[in-house]
Amino acid sequence: MRIYCPICGERDSGEFTYGGDATVHRPAMDETDAEAWCQYVYNRENRRGPMLEYWHHTQGCRAWLVLERDTVTHKILSQPRLVGPWADEPKGNPPIDSGSDTGSAERERVSEPVGAE
Amino acid sequence: MSEMVHALAGHAQPGIFGNLGEAGPAVTLAEVRPAAVLQVGAWPQTRAAVESTLTSFLGLSVPQAFGMSSGDETTTVMTLGPGRYMIVSADAGLREGLKEQLDAEKAAITDLGHARTVLRISGPAATKVLRKGLTLDLDPGAFPERAVAQTAVHHIGTLVHRREAEVFDLFVFRGFALSFWEWLTDASLEYGYRVADPL
Amino acid sequence: MGGYRLSSGGSQIDRSRRVRFSFDGRDLGGFAGDTLASALLANEQTLFGRSFKYHRPRGVLSAGAEEPSALVTMRSGARVEPNTKATMVELYDGLEASSQNRWPSLRFDVLSVNSLFSNFLSAGFYYKTFMGPTRKAWMVYEHFIRRAAGLGAGGFQADPDRYEGLHAHCDVLVVGSGPTGLMAARAAAVSGARVILAEEMAQFGGMLPNESETLDGVSAGDWAKATVAELSALDNVTLMPRTSVYGYFDDNVLAAVERVADHMPVPPENTPRQRHWTIRAKQVVIASGAIERPIVFDGNDTPGVMLSDAVRSYALRFGVAAGRKIVVCTNNDRAYHTALQLADRGMTIRAVVDARSTPPQALVEALAARGIEHFPGHVVAKAEGGKALEGVHIAPYDPHTKRLKGASRWITTDALAVSGGWSPAIHLASHASGRPNFRDDIQAFVPGEAEQAWRAAGACNGDFGLAACLAAGAEAGAAAAGDAGFGATALPQPSVEGGEAEDFAVLPLWEVPAIKGRGKKFVDLQHDVTAEDVRLAQREGFQSVEHLKRYTTLGMAADQGKTSNINGLAIMAETRGASIPEVGTTRFRPPYNPVSLGAIAGREIGAHFRPVRLTPMHDWHVAQGADMLAAGAWLRPRVYRQPGESVTDAYIRETRAVRDSVGIVDVSTLGKIDVQGPDAAEFLNRVYSNGFAKLPVGKARYGLMLREDGIVYDDGTTWRLSETQYLMTTTTANAAGVLTHLEHLLSIVWPELRVQVSSVTEQWAGMAVSGPNARRTLEAAVDDMDLSNEALPFMGVRPGHLGGIPVLIARLSFSGELAYEVYTEANYGLPVWEKVLEAGKSFGIIAYGTEALGALRIEKGHVAGPELDGRTTAADLGLGGMASRKKHYIGCMMLDREGLTDPSRLKLVGLVSLSGESIRPGSQLVEGATMATSGPSLGHVSSTTYSPALEKQVALGLVEGGLERTGHRLYATYPLKGHHVPVEVVEPVFFDKDGSRMHV
Structure with missing residues (x-):
């Protein structure tokens, strides 16, 4: 399986570790309902399909990604996205030959991920 | 400090080994010993300021694209991801200088100077040797000069920096250096390799 | 009778280069370019081996990778390799090969007697025959069956050759280099795409050398050579001959094996015998051709019965006639052209037997013109001959009733060229597609719908004509390049002159009725599966094609049913009264061809099976003769044995030396994580169960990390180096896991926290200096540090210099002694280590290893890995006080569950052996005084050691009721080794109970 990392480009799946069900969210720190915590810690839907x-x-940039994948065919159905503090940041521009890029505060938001074919 | 004992000390003996064609060894291997290897991490709110500080402090423009580097004879700056940079330099004073420029609110600076062993592989068969361990596409179109990639070679985390068409710097964890060296030299036997003195 | 070398011809051989080889000890000769099969045929060898079950004499059926019968053992000694297809072995000078599965010789094989018992050895016999008289009887039968089973024998010596794994990337991968593949490669290359052309055989061109057409005015074979030369001159094309693409995996990743040196006596130095390629292609063109089908009839396994295209190949490519009196039997036009080609090269064709009653008139006339007898509407009903074909019985055939309709007649022949049609080689496509589709016109399966980025073209897609293949290849190559992002340029087609009819229609003919009785009709030659076996499977209820395969083993041999799958399922369809598509094919899976384990292992063998991780002081430990122990990827010194010492002697000595004076141990392997940022204190407070928000700068604290379910995950010390920077240590084993855990929290759970974490395990060398003289030792070593109890109190952290080298010293104790952890940057690790040893000389300092490290901490009751086993809570370990009630942290919400607070939980205790016997870790704790009366398990022993301080065997364990059992006698039982040791339950600390030794 190959997985597209928004930072590193397409890589072999062996560089990645599965990180769990992304529809599950940790309850708020002040949540006192024991059921909610048990649900979070123990229960997962064993989904067949997307x-x-x-x-x-x-084994790469150590970023966390979220993607939609079909558990039967292994096909990745969505463009993997970063999760975390940088999730909404504009991506870097595709590599250019000259080395004279300067950082500009007004960067154009690039909609195509780096390295997309 | 001359007392430093590097990971490959006593192991990377200079010489020429393997299958030598008429043109001699097709691969040269040498350990690179930078005086500074620093990881700099910004936060989203401070990224622009950090990049601008690095640019002016190093006199190098920090690349916008992930997986690219810029550099001069002394120093290379690599953009590894959003707000994450690696600086490799022959200038030992860089660490202190950088700490003065970037306080803890702006960026996290982590010294990795002793945590990595850097191996330079060069020569007409350099790419052929690397194909035995790197799953990356090493075609110049896909991985051009100055490109940088974080990946693994046989489960050993490796940062690959392509300096020129057939010159690569490989950064591996110090603890895996000997294991990695043994793989690298074994893979180079087919093409003949020369071990040069540390740079 | 048998084959012979023609006096001229053979596009693949070089008659000026003679090659000597041996087969079954006989010295024989051939030419460069021969395969072992062609050379043996040329030497009149008819017998190549003995079949799997019945030990029937077998010859060679084909000229390629689909060969089921001619399996030989190559080479000898450490390089011996059994079950190699003679058709795929390139002849070289000095080649040694031998036949298999026969004793004492190929001609006189004692086990051919199995044939007499064939009724008892039919499909599934081991489920039916050999049952009883007792249940144990099978073990007796099995011994003999096992001796008789199998084909070749492997070797027992280590393989001396190299194998390597490599990675390749391309825009278009073309699999197969027949006319289709060559055109596809040209079309893709012309567009600028990076192209890899992989060809299974040593020569490119596929069937082109066999074809009579001219392309662009030159012979088909010469056109192939010129095209290959043109491709090899292009920078964007990589030609890979001798490379079999054996598997198609997810996301357009394919695997191939390149036979680099199998055609040489030994591989050249430093060169692999085989290379395993993992190829990532944007687009794939599958041009894998088609495999000819045999026909199933009585005696069809007789040596001398061959596929007709193979007979043509042997003549045209190798200059070898398969026999002196050849008969051709067919259900299609192409075999006629084979007959004509052979006749025109001087071979004797006795007859053409065609199941169709009205073949094309032009072909009939062509046969007549050469005096070749013609039998339309006839089939071969039986082949006879034992060790070599002597002749065939042919009979008139009614395709509607599928019966013979008349008397048979005998034709003397020594080579029967059989053509039952062609099966597209859809295997690779099927790894990456839905179910294959059946085409009635060619009576064959073609690839199903693509589930990956590939397209099939040419014969493997059901287009058998040469012109059609050339066009399909060009179109597929251009389209693949286009899909990979390269603009396609139209490629001019070569002009095709002459050649054969383009009609590849076949009369469906899978099986011929026997003349008398049921006959012996083989479907799968390699596994000795007959047509009767297929019918037996159906009678016994195994009628799905997947059951047919497993019950009869049809298609499960090394040839994977390449010449038998379709015939088998067609016979099953007939037996069931179903259509062929209704029966369907089994699922094709990689590998397409056998792949050696060496190719898969590559260089990750021996010491390089896994990478090895070394500390900065590693060479010193080895030079001192330490026993090195693997701890994950790390190597750590276990003990430093003196001459005459056992491991136990050594660790006891080392432990005593630490308690008596001072010792130094390498702790560089501990995980170390740099934690930085304005919110670092808050983050650590949420990650550890005990408080970290108020840890002062310059202090370290022991921290307990729980899992989300409340179970203890890891422990370590975290040092505050500045307002916003911490150094966290973890256990060696959990270093990677803890880093991932922290990264997960910062990316997914609390992305708003401004904290960054990085591994700095490798940045720091760490050494613990422990013992009553630890302070004095370090005072003699450091340059500028005040190490008094006031200046560096317990749990304090101070930077300084030692021998001119910057160090960080933390006053922490794992051993319970006065102790310091000295950290320095890794490249200074060895110099600092040596300076401390020098400074400690006058105190008799020794280096100690992990055994002594363990003994010391067990004596003090410090929990470690064996206690943090994923089942214990902080309270179970007596650390309940470390689970704060005043803050939120990972695991806090699950701690109060009934299951985790149940009083019957296992709790940490100390154990002292009452008999002086050592206690085995993992022993169960029971009340019964003997193993037989032990009673239920009340808990288990987690860590054990001899305690030099107590002079007793002691242990830590977890037991129901914990310290409520203090003073009780229990037994540590280990039934597997017969140990049952009486122990007393005590407090889990054996030495220095008030901990005062650390605080001096």
Whole structure:
């Protein structure tokens, strides 16, 4: 399986570690309902078909990604996206030959991920 | 400090080994010993300021694209991801200088100077050797000069920096250096390799 | 009778280069370019081996990778390789090969007697025959059956050759280099795409050398050579001959094996015998051709019965006639052209037997013109001959009733060229597609709907004509390049002159009725599966094609049913009264061809099976003769044995030396994580169960990390280096896991926290200096540090210099002694280590290893990995006080569950052996005084050691009721080794109970 990392480009799945069901959210720190915590810690839907998953690029940039993948065909159905503090940041521009890029505060939001074919 | 004992000390003996064609060894291997290897991490709110500080402090423009580098004879700056940079330099004073420029609110600076062993592989068969361990597409179109990639070679985390068409710097965890060296030299036997003195 | 070398011809051989080889010890000769099969045929060898079950004599059926019968053992000694297809072996000088599965010789095989018992050895016999008289009887039968079973024998010596794994990337991968593949490669290359052309055989061109057409005015074979030369000159094309693409995996990743040196006596130095390629292609063109089908009839396994295209190949490519009196039997036009080609090269064709009653008139006339007898509407009903074909019985055939309709007649022949049609080689496509589709016109399956980025073209897609293949290849190559992002340029087609009829229609003919009785009609030659076996499977209820395969083993041999699958399922369809598509094919799975384990392992063998991780002081440990122990990927010193010492002697000595004076141990393997940022204190407070928000700068604290379910995950110390920077240590084993855990929290759970974490395990060398003289030792070593109890109190952290080298010293104790952890940057690790040793000389300092490290901490009751086993809570370990009630942290919400607070939970205790016997870790704790009366398990032993301080065997364990059992006698039982040791339950600390030794 190949997984597209928004930072590193397409890589072999062996560089990644599965990170769990991405539809599950940790209850708020002040949540006192024991059921809610048990649900979070123990219960997962064993989905057949498309599933939203976290993947961790452990042998690469170590970013966390979220993607939709079919658990039967292994096909990745969505463009993997970063999760975390940088999730909404504009991506870097595709590599250019000259080395004279300067950072500009007004960067154009790039809709195509780096390295997309 | 001359007392430093590097990971490959006593192991990377200079010499020429393997299958030598008429043109001699097709691969040269050498350990690179930068005086500074620093990881700099910004936060989203501070990224622009950090990049601008690095640019002016290093006199190098920090690449916008992930997986690219810029550099001069002394220093290379790599953009590894959003707000994450690696600086490799022959200038030992860089660490202190950078700490003065970037306080804890702006960025996290992590010294990795002793945590990595850097190996330079060069020569006409450099790419052929790397194909034995790297799953990356090493075609110049896909991985051009100055490109940088974080990946793994046989489960050993490796940062690959392509300096020129057939010159690559490989950064591996110090603890895996000998294991990695043994793989690298074994893979180079087919093409003949020369071990040069550390740079 | 048998084959012979023609006096001229053979596009693949070089008659000026003679090659000597041996087969079954006989010295024989051939030419460069021969395969072992062609050379043996040329030497009149008819017998190549003995079949799997019945030990029937077998010859060679084909000229390629689909060969089921001619399996030989190559080479000898450490390089011996059994079950190699003689058709795929490139002849070289000095080649040694031998036949298999026969004793004492190929001609006189004692086990051919199995044939007499064939009724008892039919499909599934081991489920039916050999049952009883007792249940144990099978073990007796099995011994003999096992001796008789199998084909070749493997070797027992280590393989001396190299194998390597490599990675490749391309825009278009073309699999197969017949006319289709060559055109596809040209079309894709012309567009600028990066192209890899992989060809299974040593020569490119596929069937082109066999074809009589001219392309662009030159012979088909010469056109192939010129095209290959043109491709090899292009920078964007990589040619890979001798490379079999054996598997198609997810996301357009394919695997292939390149036979680099199998055609040489030994591989050249430093060169692999085989290379395993993992190819990531944007687009794939599958041009894998088609495999000819045999026909199933009585005696069809007789040596001398061959596929007709193979007979043509042997003549045209190798200059070898398969026999002196050849008969051709067919259900299609193409075999006629084979007959004509052979006749025109001087071979004797006795007859053409065609199941169709009205073949094309032009072909009939062509046969007549050459004096070749013609039998339309006839089939071969039986082949006879034992070790070599002597002749065939042919009979008139009614395709509507599928019966013989008349008397048979005998034709003397020594080579029967059989053509039952062609099966597209859809295997690779099927790894990446839905179910294959059946085409009635060619009576064959073609690839199903693509589930990956590939397209099939040419014969593997059901287009058998040469012109059609050339066009399909060009179109597929251009389209693939286009889909990969390269603009396609139209490629001019070569002009095709002459050649054969383009009609590849076949009369469906899978099986011929026997003349008398049921006959012996083989479907799968390699596994000795007959047509009767297929019918037996159906009678016994195994009628789905997947059951047919497993019950009869049809298609499960090394040839994977390449010449038998379709015939088998067609016979099943007939037996069931179903259509062929209704029966369907089994699922094709990789590998397409056998792949050696060496190719898969590559260089990850021996010491390089896994990477090895070394500390900065590793070479010193080894030079001192330490026993090195694997701890995950790390190597750690276990003990430093003196001459004459056992491991136990050594660790006891080392432990005593630490308690008596001072010792130094390498702790560089501990995980170390740099935690930085304005919110670092808050983050640590949420990650550890005990308080971290108020840890002062310059202090370290022991921290307990729980899992979300409340179970203890890891422990370590975290040092506050500044307002916003911490150094966290973890256990060696959990270093990677803890880093991932922290990254997960910062990316997914609390992305708003401004904290960054990085592994700095490798940045720091760490050494613990422990013992009553630890302070004095370090005072003698450091340059500028005040190490008094006031200046560096317990749990304090101070930077300084030691021998001119910057160090960070933390006053922490794992051993319970006065102790310091000295950290320095890794490249200074060894110099600092040596300076401390020098400074400690006058105190008799020794280096100690992990055994002594363990003994010391067990004596003090410090929990470690064996206690943090994923089942214990902080309270179970007596650390309940570390689970704060005043803040939110990972695991806090699950701690109060009934299951985790149940009083019957296992709790940490100390154990002292009452008999002086050592206690085995993992022993169960029971009340019964003997193993037989032990009673239920009340808990288990987690860590054990001899305690030099107590001079007793002691242990830590977890037991129901914990310290309520203090003073009780229990037994540590280990039934697997017969141990049952009486122990007393005590407090889990054996030495220095008030901990005062750490605080001096």
